Amino acid sequence: MARQIGDVIVDLQNISLRFGGVKALTDISFNVKEHEIRSIIGPNGAGKSSMLNVINGVYHPQEGQIFFKGALRKKMEPHEAAEQGIARTFQNIALFKGMTVLDNIMTGRNLKMKCNFLQHALYWGAAQKEEIAHRIKVEEVIEFLEIQDIRKTPVGRLPYGLQKRVELARALAAEPHILLLDEPMAGMNVEEKQDMCRFILDVNDHYGTTIVLIEHDMGVVMDISDRVVVLDYGKKIGDGEPDEVKNNPDVIKAYLGTTH
Amino acid sequence: MLYREAGQFKATYAEDSQIFPIRQDKIGFWVLMLVFGVAVPLLTNEYWLKAILIPVLIFSLAAIGLNILTGYAGQLSLGSAAFMAVGAFAAYNFILRIEGMPFLVALVLAGLTAAAVGILFGLPSLRIKGFYLAVATLAAQFFIVWALVKFPWFSNNSSSGVVTAQDVTILGYTFATPEAKYVLTFLIVSFMALLAKNMVRSSTGRAWMAVRDMDVAAQVIGFRLMRTKLLAFAVSSFYCGVAGALYAYTYIGTVEPEGFNLDLSFKILFMIIIGGVGSIMGSFLGAAFIVLLPIFLDNVVPVIFGDSLGAGFVSNFQLIVFGGLIIFFLIVEPHGLARLWQIAKEKLRLWPFPH
Numbered sequence: 001m002a003r004q005i006g007d008v009i010v011d012l013q014n015i016s017l018r019f020g021g022v023k024a025l026t027d028i029s030f031n032v033k034e035h036e037i038r039s040i041i042g043p044n045g046a047g048k049s050s051m052l053n054v055i056n057g058v059y060h061p062q063e064g065q066i067f068f069k070g071a072l073r074k075k076m077e078p079h080e081a082a083e084q085g086i087a088r089t090f091q092n093i094a095l096f097k098g099m100t101v102l103d104n105i106m107t108g109r110n111l112k113m114k115c116n117f118l119q120h121a122l123y124w125g126a127a128q129k130e131e132i133a134h135r136i137k138v139e140e141v142i143e144f145l146e147i148q149d150i151r152k153t154p155v156g157r158l159p160y161g162l163q164k165r166v167e168l169a170r171a172l173a174a175e176p177h178i179l180l181l182d183e184p185m186a187g188m189n190v191e192e193k194q195d196m197c198r199f200i201l202d203v204n205d206h207y208g209t210t211i212v213l214i215e216h217d218m219g220v221v222m223d224i225s226d227r228v229v230v231l232d233y234g235k236k237i238g239d240g241e242p243d244e245v246k247n248n249p250d251v252i253k254a255y256l257g258t259t260h
Numbered sequence: 261m262l263y264r265e266a267g268q269f270k271a272t273y274a275e276d277s278q279i280f281p282i283r284q285d286k287i288g289f290w291v292l293m294l295v296f297g298v299a300v301p302l303l304t305n306e307y308w309l310k311a312i313l314i315p316v317l318i319f320s321l322a323a324i325g326l327n328i329l330t331g332y333a334g335q336l337s338l339g340s341a342a343f344m345a346v347g348a349f350a351a352y353n354f355i356l357r358i359e360g361m362p363f364l365v366a367l368v369l370a371g372l373t374a375a376a377v378g379i380l381f382g383l384p385s386l387r388i389k390g391f392y393l394a395v396a397t398l399a400a401q402f403f404i405v406w407a408l409v410k411f412p413w414f415s416n417n418s419s420s421g422v423v424t425a426q427d428v429t430i431l432g433y434t435f436a437t438p439e440a441k442y443v444l445t446f447l448i449v450s451f452m453a454l455l456a457k458n459m460v461r462s463s464t465g466r467a468w469m470a471v472r473d474m475d476v477a478a479q480v481i482g483f484r485l486m487r488t489k490l491l492a493f494a495v496s497s498f499y500c501g502v503a504g505a506l507y508a509y510t511y512i513g514t515v516e517p518e519g520f521n522l523d524l525s526f527k528i529l530f531m532i533i534i535g536g537v538g539s540i541m542g543s544f545l546g547a548a549f550i551v552l553l554p555i556f557l558d559n560v561v562p563v564i565f566g567d568s569l570g571a572g573f574v575s576n577f578q579l580i581v582f583g584g585l586i587i588f589f590l591i592v593e594p595h596g597l598a599r600l601w602q603i604a605k606e607k608l609r610l611w612p613f614p615h
Contacts (some may be wrong), residue, residue, distance in 0.1 A: 056480060094477035096470050098538065101518035106463075107470050111482040113463045117491060120465075123458035128274065132323055135273045190274060 004224065006034030008067075009178065009210055010055060015064035016129060017050055017234075024050045025061065026235045032178070037204055037211045041222045041245075042231035043254060048214045049091055051231065052180045055212065056088055057081040085109055087176035091169045091183045091214075097156040101166050104155055105141060108173030109134045138173055144167050144206075145199060161192040165199070172203060178210045179203065185217055193217065199222060231253070264323065265610045268340050280458055294588070297446055301439040306393050308436040310511075316544075316551045317442075317449045318506045321541035323531040324456050325499030330529075331538035332460055333492035334472025335385050336393055337469040339400035340500050340528040345520035346404060347501025348508040349414050352515075356416055367448070367505050374501020375494040382493025386486055401522055408517035422516040425508045441510040448506065457540045459495070468492050469538075510595075518603065534589050536598025545597040554578050 010032040017025040025047045032038045040048045053059040054066070057076040066073045068084065087108070096104050113134060114217040119127040142148055145165055150158060152193075155166055163200060171179055184200065185193045197220055203209050215221050221228060230238035230245055232254040238245045245251055263284050278464040280286040300313065324342045351370035355361050371485040381400035385393050407422070408414045415423045428435040428444065435441050459465050467488045470478035479485055527550060536544020561574050593599055 001497040058476065058480065078476075079477040079482045079484050082480060088480055090477065094474045094480075096473035096477070098473050099466065099469050101467070103466055106467045106477075107483075108481055110463055110467060115463065117459060117495070120462035121455040121459045123462060127458075127462060131277065135277070137275075170481065225346045 003035045003205055003208055005036045008032070009069055009213075011067040012055070013065045013067070014021035014062045014068070015051075015054060017047075017054060017059055017153070022236050025054070025140060025231075027064075028231070028234075028236045029064075029238065030229045030239055032212055033226075034177075034210055035208050036206070036226040037200070037213060037224055037226045039213045039215060039225040040231060041221055041228060042237075045233075046168040046231040048231055049182055050234075052088060052182055052212065052214065054135050055081075055178075056086045056180060062189040075184055082174065085174075085177035086177070086180065087174045088180035089164070089171050089182060089184060091186065093160075093163045093167055095155045095163055095167055097168070098133065098154065100139065101147065101158070101169075102142075102151045103182075105138045105169045105173045108141075108170040109137060111174065116258070137175075141169050141172050144172070148236055161188050161195075164188070164192075164196065168196075168199065168203075172207075172209075176209060178212065181211060181213045181215075181231045183214050183216065184222060185215060193220065200224065222225065263605065263611075265609070269497030274553070279461070297443070297450075300546075301442050306438050309442045310517065312551060312555065314438070314442055314445055314511050315549045317445045318503050318511055319528065319531060319547035319551060320544045321449045321452060321506065322500050322503035322528050323373055323535065324453060324540060324548050325496045325503060326455060326528050327397065327532045327538065327540065327543050328460070328468070329496035329500065331532055331536075331542075332465060332472065333468035333489060333496075335382070335489060335492060336390060337397040337496070338394050338522070338525050338529065339381060339397035339404070341520040341524035342401045342404035343374045343497040343500035344504025344507060344524070345380055345408060345515075345517055346497075347371060347504030348520070349408055349423070349517075350374065350501065351505035352423050352425065353414065353416075358398050363430050363509075367502055370505040371498040371502040374504070375498040378493045378497025378500075379490050382490050382497075383488045387491065398522075401525055405517045405520060420516070421518070422514055422578070423508075424514045428509050435510070439515050445510045448502070452502065453540055453544075460540065464491070485559065486513050530556070530586060533586060534594075534596050537594065539596070539598035541601070542596050542598030545601070549597065557581060 006152065008031045012031065013030045015025055016023070018206055028051070029048075040051055042048050050059060054061050057078045057080060060075050078250050096107065099107075113130055115127045117129050119125075144228055145168065147162065147165060147169065150162060150166075168181070168184065181200070184194050188196065190259055199226060200211060200213070204211050213221070213225065225242055227240060228238070228242055228245045229236060230251045232250070237250040238248040240248075265284075267283045268283055271279065275281070280289055296313075301309070304313070304427070322340055322344055326337060329335050329337050347370040350373035351366045354366040354369050355363070366463070377400075381397060384396040388396060412421075415421050428441070430444075435444050458470070467478070467483045470481075470483055471488050471492075473486060473487060478488070497509050504520065512519075517526070531546035531550050532543060534549050536542020553584070558574060561577055565573075589596055
């Protein structure tokens with residue numbers, strides 16, 4: 001494989017997150033290395049999505065520290081996470097339903113666009129040039145994900161599998177260092193899953209993007225992940241390479257139960 | 261058969277992202293501009309200009325303002341008339357109190373004043389959404405009208421609160437005739453509509469729509485909610501403010517705060533619901549519809565039902581028709597006339613084939 005797994009890029013230490021009396025995450029530590037595909041798995045309600053929300057600043061944990069590229073991260077808002085190169089997709093598709101595929105993907109590039117609203121209003125010179133320059137970048141992503149034929153379609157009209165792909169495109173348009181994918185393959189049929197796996201591996205290979213993945217399809221997870229972390233009831237019960245995790249008795253217990 | 265885009269190829273992204281990418285649309289647009297910019301002021305009479313065309317243009321501008329806020333940025337507002345009042349009274353005071361103030365500068369300053377007030381009343385939108393925000397803007401509606409009545413300074417101590425707009429003079433030319441006022445209004449409204457269209461098709465507009473459709477996702481990809489929402493309030497109020505100033509200066513001439521009441525705010529809201537939420541063209545269609553419908557009913561109802569019904573019935577009948585139409589559009593076509601027009605165009609492209 002061309003890519004080389006690098007140093008630790010995100011380091012989470014003793015993260016605890018509570019919503020009132022509900023403990024969503026308890027004392028979780030793990031790290032993500034550059035260029036790797038890191039999966040988070042666990043039964044429903046284990047706190048996987050909360051974990052992603054902590055990484056990109058939607059939730060602020062009550063305890064614990066997050067180091068991002070070696071620097072301690074203070075309370076960070078989602079747009080600041082975006083500025084630092086963290087992009088994500090959502091479990092329930094979070095596209096902008098009233099906009100076309102093209103506009104949705106263009107929003108992914110908003111942080112790289114420098115013109116202000118007055119320049120946009122005149123749409124002359126710099127604003128137009130900028131719009132076209134970013135359109136070229138967006139078209140690259142569209143080509144990469146093979147969605148050329150739907151670029152002018154409003155996303156609300158697209159089938160589920162394609163919407164997931166458009167959401168990935170929007171995240172990719174930001175040229176992120178880290179891509180957080182929340183169940184990118186949920187509800188897909190086999191072919192759609194294969195396509196999505198291929199895109200995820202291609203993104204990882206081609207752009208070197210670090211990927212943090214939540215997924216329920218164990219076949220997929222064990223196949224494409226470099227390392228896997230397992231959560232259950234907000235606690236970490238396993239961490240390591242796929243084979244290691246697969247044979248971890250705690251993980252088997254969480255998924256299959258034990259005989260009493 | 262005439263409406264085909266076959267043979268019109270786009271070789272660059274600039275060509276592909278034009279406002280009217282299809283040639284027939286472009287021709288149609290310029291024909292309309294010529295008709296309303298040149299033929300109409302030359303050929304129509306004073307009644308049409310003063311009672312129909314000028315108000316349609318001014319309300320279109322206000323509707324664009326509300327559409328930016330509600331249709332594009334998704335923030336429901338019931339204060340549009342109040343922001344128009346701010347614009348009207350700001351323009352009046354700028355021209356009154358500053359010697360030699362050029363009209364167009366006063367217009368921009370009036371818009372900026374309204375924008376500042378809009379930002380102030382937009383602050384609650386950072387915390388509250390939907391109906392609750394609508395109630396907060398309702399506060400703006402009542403507070404602003406109250407303040408304009410309460411403090412006589414705004415109306416230059418006029419005992420009745422009514423102010424008479426000064427003459428509109430640009431570079432020594434006084435716009436006195438309805439034709440001149442119409443052309444001036446037409447140029448200003450067309451120019452501002454173009455600016456609005458440009459904003460909504462570029463990154464600014466995408467930010468508004470992103471916040472409207474899914475605010476958490478918008479934040480996660482890097483939009484700042486506060487900045488985006490307040491910009492929408494500012495731009496929207498600017499448009500409403502300029503519309504209010506034009507309302508005073510090129511339409512009715514004398515204005516009082518009570519004229520900008522909640523009824524007018526609702527009227528503008530109806531315009532965007534009927535015309536098309538989230539559409540610049542819809543703002544024009546909605547304004548034309550709402551201005552023309554009562555006139556149409558005034559002329560048609562007595563013909564159908566005879567004179568026996570009395571004037572009271574006709575005006576109540578208007579309300580019934582309005583209410584019915586609003587419900588009809590909300591249920592059947594929430595995107596309004598603009599969407600109907602779009603569907604018609606799509607059908608026309610395929611005509612005479614069904615698919």
